[in-house]
Amino acid sequence: MSDETAGPAGQEHASPPPEPHAPVHDPATPAPLGIERVPTGSPEVDEKLARLGDADHLPADGHLDVYEDVHRGLRDALTALDTRPGPGQVVPRPGPSPSYDHRS
Numbered sequence: 001m002s003d004e005t006a007g008p009a010g011q012e013h014a015s016p017p018p019e020p021h022a023p024v025h026d027p028a029t030p031a032p033l034g035i036e037r038v039p040t041g042s043p044e045v046d047e048k049l050a051r052l053g054d055a056d057h058l059p060a061d062g063h064l065d066v067y068e069d070v071h072r073g074l075r076d077a078l079t080a081l082d083t084r085p086g087p088g089q090v091v092p093r094p095g096p097s098p099s100y101d102h103r104s
Contacts, residue, residue, distance in 0.1 A: 032056035048073035
């Protein structure tokens with residue numbers, strides 16, 4: 001006789017069929033977020049915001065460098081709005097106020 005156990009009607013017990021393998025999710029694999037970036041109209045700011053796309057191709061541990069660079073650039077752009085122009089730089093002045101005293 002064999003070591004295998006015979007089942008009903010002389011059939012042998014076989015191991016169950018293997019289950020299909022589920023796809024393995026690797027959290028370290030870079031994946032783009034797919035967030036649309038809308039232009040702001042400021043080339044300096046748009047350039048920094050476009051830099052965020054660099055993080056899409058990096059593993060998570062590389063995102064910090066990109067985010068810090070973008071944050072630093074945006075902070076510098078905001079700070080530049082508050083600085084006074086140096087000698088020889090022209091300060092844009094608002095145009096004349098519209099006259100609301102239109103009498104006919």
